[in-house]
Amino acid sequence: MRALVQRVERAAVRLPGGEERRTGAGLLVLLGVGQGDAEAAALKLAEKVARLRIFANEQGKFDRCLLDVRGEALVVSQFTLYGDARGGRRPDFTGAAAPALAKPLYERFCAALEALGVTVRTGEFGAHMAVESVNDGPVTLWLDTAAL
Numbered sequence: 513m514r515a516l517v518q519r520v521e522r523a524a525v526r527l528p529g530g531e532e533r534r535t536g537a538g539l540l541v542l543l544g545v546g547q548g549d550a551e552a553a554a555l556k557l558a559e560k561v562a563r564l565r566i567f568a569n570e571q572g573k574f575d576r577c578l579l580d581v582r583g584e585a586l587v588v589s590q591f592t593l594y595g596d597a598r599g600g601r602r603p604d605f606t607g608a609a610a611p612a613l614a615k616p617l618y619e620r621f622c623a624a625l626e627a628l629g630v631t632v633r634t635g636e637f638g639a640h641m642a643v644e645s646v647n648d649g650p651v652t653l654w655l656d657t658a659a660l
Contacts, residue, residue: 513553513617514593516542519566519651523586525635526642533633538583540645543621544593545614546607553657554617558624560660561585566651579629587625588635588643589618611638 523540526532541561567576567583578585591614595603608614615637626632635641 513549513557513657514544515655517653519648521646521648523645527636528639535584535586535633539585541587542590545609545617547609554621555624558621562628584631586633589637
């Protein structure tokens with residue numbers, strides 16, 4: 513699994529039907545599921561995201577995690593994180609898991625994050641959405657379970 517994690521002041525997603533889901537301060541997590549990923553990856557990544565110390569303490573050092581600051585998370589599925597553009601101009605997405613595998617793992621990641629105590633909002637799996645965020649910092653990190 514791959515996650516692009518951004519610390520945000522706020523984030524929102526607009527679904528195809530016009531519904532908007534919003535969060536306050538916390539994280540925007542763009543989440544991709546790769547071929548061969550399993551539940552263990554979803555659980556490991558949720559734990560990492562919830563406890564990633566990228567929020568400042570009183571001295572300005574990154575010493576607090578999402579749980580410490582009681583931040584929220586907006587999690588949006590994004591298979592394009594598995595895009596491979598090394599072979600030409602059009603990305604190859606064959607590294608991304610098929611929706612039948614990806615959707616349950618995306619949902620498992622969100623449920624695991626909630627079980628840790630994070631308020632989670634989500635996009636709509638597989639839908640074309642409009643995502644907006646106000647980055648805080650900016651602080652943006654790339655996480656890949658193959659390297660955790």
